[in-house]
Amino acid sequence: MDDELNALRRTRMRWNTPLSEPHAELLLDRMALDGGHLVDLGCGWGELLLRALARAPGLRGTGVDTDETGLARGRAAAASRGLAVEFRQADAAGWDVPAERAFCVGSAHVFGSTKAALERLARVVPSGRLLYGDGFWAAPPGPAAREIFGPDLLTLPDLLDAADGAGWRVLHLSTADQLEWDDFESTSRAGWAEWLTAHPADPRAPGVREWLDRRLREYVREYRGVLGFTYLVLGR
Numbered sequence: 001m002d003d004e005l006n007a008l009r010r011t012r013m014r015w016n017t018p019l020s021e022p023h024a025e026l027l028l029d030r031m032a033l034d035g036g037h038l039v040d041l042g043c044g045w046g047e048l049l050l051r052a053l054a055r056a057p058g059l060r061g062t063g064v065d066t067d068e069t070g071l072a073r074g075r076a077a078a079a080s081r082g083l084a085v086e087f088r089q090a091d092a093a094g095w096d097v098p099a100e101r102a103f104c105v106g107s108a109h110v111f112g113s114t115k116a117a118l119e120r121l122a123r124v125v126p127s128g129r130l131l132y133g134d135g136f137w138a139a140p141p142g143p144a145a146r147e148i149f150g151p152d153l154l155t156l157p158d159l160l161d162a163a164d165g166a167g168w169r170v171l172h173l174s175t176a177d178q179l180e181w182d183d184f185e186s187t188s189r190a191g192w193a194e195w196l197t198a199h200p201a202d203p204r205a206p207g208v209r210e211w212l213d214r215r216l217r218e219y220v221r222e223y224r225g226v227l228g229f230t231y232l233v234l235g236r
């Protein structure tokens, strides 16, 4: 897809994770953000990072991602809200600047696996708190779901064991509910779905329609209620 459609794709999403506004506020409360350095690894456009900075003026923030489209959106949002934050285009897997607080939400794959992410993040936060968001199998997956999400996804008990093994203590645990999931999936499709409605005869329309139909079909048939997503506030 071209730059115009790429830029449009996620415009209806508040953030790139199944998360309601009240749930986000709860997680930020549990992170006890009262100063120091907060790094968001795999930040996307860093909306949660910006919310954290808005509520904790003493906090210094850095967002790290490889996707320049997301980073540019984050920089524009920060400027419009008068928030000082650094958005860095870099590979989060190699990030080794210690911080008192970190976010890693939907980005464990950057480190290779859940276990590798939790171990690496323990080096980034030698003492402090981590907001860790990751997928897990909420119900036994069928072959198609396993094919889409790969062989490494854990169950929630196994994910908690991995956190424990990496030296983290669970301070908070919650999971995305069905409305958060449905809203996430719907908003992830909405940018292109609205474009398609307005441009049915565009030469790019068949490709966009195929992507939208496949994504909705996979969600409803293969992983709705099967793929879970947990938010852990971890301390060490």
Ligand SMILES: C[S@@+](CC[C@H](N)C(=O)[O-])C[C@H]1O[C@@H](n2cnc3c(N)ncnc32)[C@H](O)[C@@H]1O
Pocket: 015, 016, 017, 041, 042, 043, 044, 045, 046, 047, 048, 064, 065, 066, 067, 070, 090, 091, 092, 093, 104, 105, 106, 107, 110
């Ligand atoms: C599911 S999104 C989560 C974004 C964000 N944490 C949020 O909640 O909105 C995963 C992010 O990981 C980023 N990513 C992928 N590989 C990366 C890498 N090697 N280093 C940094 N970010 C990476 C993608 O560009 C994407 O923005």
